[in-house]
Amino acid sequence: MxxxxxxxRLTHANGFHALxxxxxxxxxxxxxxLIGASGAGKTTLLRVLAASLRPTxxxxxxxxxEPWVDSPRVLRRLRSRIGLVHQSPPIPPRQRVVTAxxxxxxxQWPLWKALASLVLPVDPEGAARELARLxxxxxxxxxxxxxxxxQLQRVALARVLYQQPELLLADEPVxxxxxxxxxxxxALLNEEAVRRGVxxxxxxxxxxxxxxxxxxxxxxxxxAIAFDLPAAEVTEALLRDLYAAEGALPLAGEMPGTPAPGLxxxxxx
Amino acid sequence: xxxxxxxPAALPRLGWTLLALVLLxxxxxxxxxxxAALFEAGNLQAMxxxxxxxxxxxxxxxxxxxxxxxxxETLAMATAGIxxxxxLAVPLGLLMTRSLSIxxxxxxxxxxxxxxxxxxxxxxxxxxxxxxxxVWALLFVRVFGLGAAAGVLALGITYGGMLGKVYGEILESTxxxxxRILLEAGSGRLAALCYGLxxxxxxxxxxxxxxxxxxxxxxxxxxGFVGAGGLGQLMDQSMxxxxxxxxxxxxxxxxxxVLAADGxxxxxxxxxx
Amino acid sequence: MRAGISLGALLAxxxxxxxxxxxxxxxxxxxxxxxxxxxxxxxxxxVKRFFPPDTSVDFLAKVAWAALETLAxxxxxxxxxxxxxxxxxLPAAGRQGWLAGQVARFxxxxxxxxxxxVWATLMVLAxxxxxxxxxxxLALHTTGVLGRLFAEALENTPAAxxxxxxxxxxxxxxxxxxxxxxLVAPQWLxxxxxxxxxxxxxxxxxGFVGAGGLGAQLYYSLSLFHEAEASTVILAMLMMAxxxxxxxxxxxxxxx
Numbered sequence: 001m002x003x004x005x006x007x008x009r010l011t012h013a014n015g016f017h018a019l020x021x022x023x024x025x026x027x028x029x030x031x032x033x034l035i036g037a038s039g040a041g042k043t044t045l046l047r048v049l050a051a052s053l054r055p056t057x058x059x060x061x062x063x064x065x066e067p068w069v070d071s072p073r074v075l076r077r078l079r080s081r082i083g084l085v086h087q088s089p090p091i092p093p094r095q096r097v098v099t100a101x102x103x104x105x106x107x108q109w110p111l112w113k114a115l116a117s118l119v120l121p122v123d124p125e126g127a128a129r130e131l132a133r134l135x136x137x138x139x140x141x142x143x144x145x146x147x148x149x150x151q152l153q154r155v156a157l158a159r160v161l162y163q164q165p166e167l168l169l170a171d172e173p174v175x176x177x178x179x180x181x182x183x184x185x186x187a188l189l190n191e192e193a194v195r196r197g198v199x200x201x202x203x204x205x206x207x208x209x210x211x212x213x214x215x216x217x218x219x220x221x222x223x224a225i226a227f228d229l230p231a232a233e234v235t236e237a238l239l240r241d242l243y244a245a246e247g248a249l250p251l252a253g254e255m256p257g258t259p260a261p262g263l264x265x266x267x268x269x
Numbered sequence: 270x271x272x273x274x275x276x277p278a279a280l281p282r283l284g285w286t287l288l289a290l291v292l293l294x295x296x297x298x299x300x301x302x303x304x305a306a307l308f309e310a311g312n313l314q315a316m317x318x319x320x321x322x323x324x325x326x327x328x329x330x331x332x333x334x335x336x337x338x339x340x341x342e343t344l345a346m347a348t349a350g351i352x353x354x355x356x357l358a359v360p361l362g363l364l365m366t367r368s369l370s371i372x373x374x375x376x377x378x379x380x381x382x383x384x385x386x387x388x389x390x391x392x393x394x395x396x397x398x399x400x401x402x403x404v405w406a407l408l409f410v411r412v413f414g415l416g417a418a419a420g421v422l423a424l425g426i427t428y429g430g431m432l433g434k435v436y437g438e439i440l441e442s443t444x445x446x447x448x449r450i451l452l453e454a455g456s457g458r459l460a461a462l463c464y465g466l467x468x469x470x471x472x473x474x475x476x477x478x479x480x481x482x483x484x485x486x487x488x489x490x491x492x493g494f495v496g497a498g499g500l501g502q503l504m505d506q507s508m509x510x511x512x513x514x515x516x517x518x519x520x521x522x523x524x525x526x527v528l529a530a531d532g533x534x535x536x537x538x539x540x541x542x
Numbered sequence: 543m544r545a546g547i548s549l550g551a552l553l554a555x556x557x558x559x560x561x562x563x564x565x566x567x568x569x570x571x572x573x574x575x576x577x578x579x580x581x582x583x584x585x586x587x588x589v590k591r592f593f594p595p596d597t598s599v600d601f602l603a604k605v606a607w608a609a610l611e612t613l614a615x616x617x618x619x620x621x622x623x624x625x626x627x628x629x630x631x632l633p634a635a636g637r638q639g640w641l642a643g644q645v646a647r648f649x650x651x652x653x654x655x656x657x658x659x660v661w662a663t664l665m666v667l668a669x670x671x672x673x674x675x676x677x678x679x680l681a682l683h684t685t686g687v688l689g690r691l692f693a694e695a696l697e698n699t700p701a702a703x704x705x706x707x708x709x710x711x712x713x714x715x716x717x718x719x720x721x722x723x724x725l726v727a728p729q730w731l732x733x734x735x736x737x738x739x740x741x742x743x744x745x746x747x748x749g750f751v752g753a754g755g756l757g758a759q760l761y762y763s764l765s766l767f768h769e770a771e772a773s774t775v776i777l778a779m780l781m782m783a784x785x786x787x788x789x790x791x792x793x794x795x796x797x798x
Contacts, residue, residue, distance in 0.1 A: 395784060
């Protein structure tokens with residue numbers, strides 16, 4: 001029930017080739033880290049896996065279904081089984097944490113439940129449980145615009161954990177957190193995947209985090225797979241080649257390209 | 270892990286919802302809210318007959334000539350009304366502007382005469398725009414008789430109040446230093462206005478006036494409902510005779526006129542920006 | 543500052559003056575008559591009849607009731623308009639495809655271009671005389687105005703939260719309520735309050751065509767040549783306008 005990509009290509013409207021023929025087969029329960037320089041195509045790849053971007057070529061099979069072949073209803077049901085942690089938390093600033101977390105199951109709830117939950121949260125215990133795992137339980141009823149970038153990122157993570165997806169995807173889920181918290185959070189993602197036996201794919205900017213926590217590491221370079229190896233077999237030469245454009249290897253200790261006080265929270269215009 | 274605290278917003282939300290429901294009831298009663306009235310046989314028949322007459326719209330040459338005349342009258346009413354309102358707005362707006370006060374330059378405390386005058390101007394403007402233009406029109410129709418004159422005066426008075434207030438605000442919010450320097454150098458208020466304030470404020474002033482002209486077109490369309498000429502008067506007559514065909518033609522003219530005024534005003538303001 | 547005045551500007555000013563002159567000429571304003579002795583006397587007599595305003599308790603109670611009715615009309619119509627406008631703004635912002643967008647835009651333009659008073663005359667025909675017709679009329683026009691503003695706010699809102707919910711399989715309505723509404727709500731609310739302010743003024747005159755509120759009372763009093771009563775009603779309108787102005791200015795300062 002994992003997923004498989006065969007010759008997946010994606011060209012943006014402006015002619016940029018984001019993915020140039022990606023083959024990737026991942027079995028159910030595998031845990032895979034995506035690494036590579038910024039702009040290599042990690043985010044695009046994850047969004048294709050989340051069935052939210054339609055590739056311009058190739059074949060996508062996710063959890064036993066083909067998202068772009070079936071009807072919209074089937075696509076919607078498939079999407080509700082896939083959870084993607086976004087790099088910048090896609091949460092409205094004026095929403096409360098509890099509502100933001102409960103929104104994870106909107107794809108599984110009947111509409112009446114979604115409406116009722118807006119008035120009075122239907123499952124605050126469930127939301128609190130996921131938040132507690134991220135050490136955020138006491139902010140259950142806080143408003144999201146009162147949180148720091150790292151806290152907001154944990155709320156977004158709690159939402160996806162609450163969704164309980166069969167395919168757990170994460171796009172740089174710790175970019176706004178300090179090294180210690182990053183370590184804990186990546187460990188938590190892995191623990192969740194192992195405990196529930198689901199597939200996990202996470203892109204990480206910090207190479208050491210990826211190598212320490214994931215059995216399988218995929219290097220992405222210029223929209224294609226550069227290597228796909230067990231973590232132990234990833235050599236320094238491979239990494240140097242992967243990050244040739246950036247100069248140095250990005251490590252969890254010093255994360256270049258991360259805005260210091262966290263990502264700017266979404267602001268309503 | 271402790272059980273999560275109860276939702277702190279639950280009780281206030283319940284309270285506000287109940288309050289809203291309690292307030293909604295008198296609202297529905299006061300406005301006599303009966304959607305069923307729309308489907309009563311008598312009303313349905315009247316409306317159906319009237320709407321049925323919409324097609325085809327009236328296109329008899331003499332009616333179209335009347336329509337054209339009323340349209341021109343409406344536009345003329347709006348234009349003349351704005352011109353009249355500026356006669357009121359410019360002096361009162363200037364009177365309101367603190368940046369042009371000589372007594373505020375000091376030394377010593379600001380002149381009380383100036384303050385009283387400014388307060389008075391503010392009050393006059395508030396009364397002028399506080400009474401809706403249609404009420405003014407209704408009153409003027411009684412003095413000048415039916416026709417566009419009442420509409421022009423009504424527009425002039427209400428829009429004079431609005432324009433005067435906004436002119437004053439625009440002049441207040443523009444950089445006062447150039448005017449201040451001129452006043453300190455001993456120039457008169459008019460010179461300070463022309464060389465100190467206007468260069469920075471002119472664009473905004475003109476833009477707002479154009480916008481008000483657009484509003485005036487909308488307003489003069491309905492002036493006729495109280496007998497003050499223009500398209501409204503024609504519409505009123507057609508409605509009273511339940512002549513659907515004529516009403517349809519007039520409504521179409523409304524749409525074209527309002528959209529054209531909208532477009533022209535938008536175009537002019539973009540050109541100015 | 544500009545160097546001199548361009549030929550175009552000169553032409554524009556000339557055109558403007560010509561338009562104003564033509565307008566006055568076309569309308570054949572009897573402005574001169576205003577300053578002739580007899581007309582001025584007549585006008586002065588007319589004004590005199592408005593003083594003093596009628597302050598009998600009976601009539602004051604009537605005016606207060608009419609003012610309350612005016613307030614209710616404005617409030618309920620704005621409320622209805624917000625609901626209708628939200629429903630039309632979503633397709634108008636292009637969220638339900640091109641065709642639905644064009645249809646919604648056209649309906650909003652139509653609703654907006656027909657003035658409130660014209661809607662009122664139509665609604666009096668459809669729902670009978672009274673405040674209900676006024677409520678419907680104001681609601682229809684306001685729907686057009688708010689719908690356009692709401693759609694603009696929607697178009698300028700970041701789409702990421704809604705897209706994230708869609709990609710987790712959320713249905714359309716839930717996506718809107720959880721992902722988009724929290725983002726646009728403050729702006730929508732500000733627009734709605736601004737329109738409510740305008741609707742209070744408008745509700746006061748809808749009565750001229752039989753749609754309830756203070757206007758109905760004014761029209762009635764003037765028709766019966768009870769000028770003292772009319773001046774009480776006008777004062778009530780003035781008071782309402784001043785209060786609304788003050789409250790909204792205060793609210794804007796408080797929220798800024």
